[in-house]
Amino acid sequence: xxxxxxxxxxxxxxxxxARRGALVIGALIAVVLVxxxxxxxxxxxxxxxxxxxxxxxxxxxxxxxxxxAMILRRDPAGILAQLLSIAIVAIVAIPxxxxxxxxxxxxEAPVGFAMIGGAFVFGAAMQxxxxxxxxTLVNAGSGNPVGLLxxxxxxxxxFFGAYSLVWWTDLGSLPIIxxxxxxxxxxxxxxxxxxAAFLLWRAAPGTRRIPGRYIAAALLLAAxxxxxxxxxxxxWGVVYGLGLWVAKGAVxxxxxxxxSAFWSAPGNAARLGDSVLTDYTSLTNFGLIAGAxxxxxxxxxxxxxxxxxLPARAWVATVIAGLLLGFSSRLAFxxxxxxFFSGISTGSLHGWVWFAAAFAGSWVGxxxxxxLGLEART
Amino acid sequence: MSRRIVAxxxxxxxxxxxxxxVTASPPNPYTAPSAFALGSGAAPSGGFCGxxxx
Numbered sequence: 001x002x003x004x005x006x007x008x009x010x011x012x013x014x015x016x017x018a019r020r021g022a023l024v025i026g027a028l029i030a031v032v033l034v035x036x037x038x039x040x041x042x043x044x045x046x047x048x049x050x051x052x053x054x055x056x057x058x059x060x061x062x063x064x065x066x067x068x069a070m071i072l073r074r075d076p077a078g079i080l081a082q083l084l085s086i087a088i089v090a091i092v093a094i095p096x097x098x099x100x101x102x103x104x105x106x107x108e109a110p111v112g113f114a115m116i117g118g119a120f121v122f123g124a125a126m127q128x129x130x131x132x133x134x135x136t137l138v139n140a141g142s143g144n145p146v147g148l149l150x151x152x153x154x155x156x157x158x159f160f161g162a163y164s165l166v167w168w169t170d171l172g173s174l175p176i177i178x179x180x181x182x183x184x185x186x187x188x189x190x191x192x193x194x195x196a197a198f199l200l201w202r203a204a205p206g207t208r209r210i211p212g213r214y215i216a217a218a219l220l221l222a223a224x225x226x227x228x229x230x231x232x233x234x235x236w237g238v239v240y241g242l243g244l245w246v247a248k249g250a251v252x253x254x255x256x257x258x259x260s261a262f263w264s265a266p267g268n269a270a271r272l273g274d275s276v277l278t279d280y281t282s283l284t285n286f287g288l289i290a291g292a293x294x295x296x297x298x299x300x301x302x303x304x305x306x307x308x309x310l311p312a313r314a315w316v317a318t319v320i321a322g323l324l325l326g327f328s329s330r331l332a333f334x335x336x337x338x339x340f341f342s343g344i345s346t347g348s349l350h351g352w353v354w355f356a357a358a359f360a361g362s363w364v365g366x367x368x369x370x371x372l373g374l375e376a377r378t
Numbered sequence: 379m380s381r382r383i384v385a386x387x388x389x390x391x392x393x394x395x396x397x398x399x400v401t402a403s404p405p406n407p408y409t410a411p412s413a414f415a416l417g418s419g420a421a422p423s424g425g426f427c428g429x430x431x432x
Contacts, residue, residue: 039405042410103420103422107426141388233421274403280425280426289392
């Protein structure tokens with residue numbers, strides 16, 4: 001038993017209550033402070049991010065892990081829960097996007113060569129570090145050193161991916177195709193059901209059920225994702241905020257971003273001068289990290305585990321994978337959150353193509369992970 | 379060394395990002411949009427990873 005656990009036990013139940021009370025009060029103060037400094041919408045967005053982080057860490061749910069479970073063990077439970085969550089969001093979001101087209105927008109992006117290649121690379125990289133867009137943030141907040149090291153390089157990669165996005169997109173893209181209205185919702189639900197049926201067909205015996213913990217996670221994720229859409233007017237995303245932090249830092253250091261068609265575009269140029277507390281994806285990203293931090297601290301001995309001993313090549317691989325996660329997710333018009341979860345649930349065809357390409361990449365990544373020293377070779 | 383130090387470093391990272399940004403670009407609550415985009419009558423204007431540059 002570690003020293004931290006022993007210390008926690010010595011303080012007894014009252015010490016635990018005090019610690020947990022401080023965590024709750026700290027989270028509430030952060031939300032109120034952002035609402036007071038920037039406005040109530042932005043306080044709500046931080047609260048949604050905290051809820052997402054608490055859900056993912058508290059119920060030990062994610063995206064990369066369930067895909068790995070399907071590839072290695074033919075266990076579809078986690079992906080089925082993801083599809084359930086996406087379906088619930090789609091049932092609410094697709095009709096709302098049609099009835100409130102002037103106020104809400106979906107995760108709509110074109111399918112193209114760079115988009116498909118980016119999704120493939122993202123799928124591979126997220127299996128190497130076992131952390132996707134949301135997962136890297138949650139991992140960092142819950143004390144995973146691989147997640148913490150990958151995070152800044154994820155942000156740097158996102159900045160450079162966005163910087164060159166237009167060049168990559170010009171290599172060849174289809175027009176944006178969106179499944180809209182009642183017909184679009186029906187097609188989306190049928191496709192989700194077809195994927196679920198395929199996964200159940202391929203599942204190993206004894207794995208054809210979704211545990212209650214995953215169902216709870218799917219329902220909570222759906223609720224927070226819908227909340228994200230209603231409050232921000234746009235779906236849940238991750239990687240824009242990460243790239244924005246680096247872009248703001250670059251501008252602060254005197255770097256001229258006028259050479260980038262992306263960062264010099266009016267909307268993005270304006271956001272470079274606005275507070276990061278008014279950027280939706282930044283706020284939910286802060287919340288993901290802090291929410292995971294709250295839950296990890298909440299658990300008895302949750303942060304007392306020793307750090308893993310990994311070879312040097314594993315840390316080098318983490319840095320490279322972090323850069324690739326950021327760069328590729330910009331070319332792919334999103335990560336597992338912005339493209340897969342939000343793209344499919346708001347009817348964008350690119351979400352489906354992202355899913356297929358990233359899953360293929362995940363097969364490669366699962367094989368690379370032990371070779372790069374991030375786990376014992378089997 | 380335990381995971382606690384890593385988790386604290388992650389929190390320090392986001393506080394650093396926010397702290398540096400608030401001094402350079404302080405937010406203005408008097409220009410804030412309504413609490414909910416739905417029903418606001420305003421067009422969505424946030425940055426998103428799926429959006430092409432406008």
